[in-house]
Amino acid sequence: MLYDWIKALHVISLIAWMAGMLYLPRLFVYHAGLPAGSAAQSATFKVMERRLLKAIMTPAMIATWVFGLTLAWMSGFYAAPWLQAKFALVLAMSGIHGWLARMVKDFAADRNTRAPRFYRILNEVPTLLMIGIVILAIVKPGL
Numbered sequence: 001m002l003y004d005w006i007k008a009l010h011v012i013s014l015i016a017w018m019a020g021m022l023y024l025p026r027l028f029v030y031h032a033g034l035p036a037g038s039a040a041q042s043a044t045f046k047v048m049e050r051r052l053l054k055a056i057m058t059p060a061m062i063a064t065w066v067f068g069l070t071l072a073w074m075s076g077f078y079a080a081p082w083l084q085a086k087f088a089l090v091l092a093m094s095g096i097h098g099w100l101a102r103m104v105k106d107f108a109a110d111r112n113t114r115a116p117r118f119y120r121i122l123n124e125v126p127t128l129l130m131i132g133i134v135i136l137a138i139v140k141p142g143l
Contacts, residue, residue: 003074006067013063018130020057021093024049024100025123031107033116042110049104061097065090081143086136093129 031045068090072078106112
């Protein structure tokens with residue numbers, strides 16, 4: 001019974017994390033596309049980006065890791081090849097999270113040098129990682 005509760009909390013935290021991972025680069029697209037002299041709009045985006053990162057994404061990422069590692073330990077799957085592959089993809093997702101956090105700081109300091117197109121493409125990376133993670137978690141291929 002406890003395992004099922006931890007799994008539910010893992011999925012809930014994952015959904016919250018992924019919502020942020022998909023939305024933050026979209027905010028960057030709009031922020032990077034602002035015309036010069038849009039200080040008020042830029043300030044609004046800075047608040048939105050910071051709050052999304054600090055209040056939703058980072059706590060959700062931490063919870064996803066805690067509940068996921070707990071599940072791996074409780075289930076004994078930690079040595080399974082599919083879980084090792086999933087772990088690698090989640091590490092990559094965490095790296096992207098860190099990179100996005102750095103971009104939030106760059107936007108906050110008005111140091112963004114990238115065009116909106118870059119962020120449109122970046123927006124697809126978490127999606128691709130998520131697809132791989134979900135397939136590994138559900139299908140559990142033997143690899």
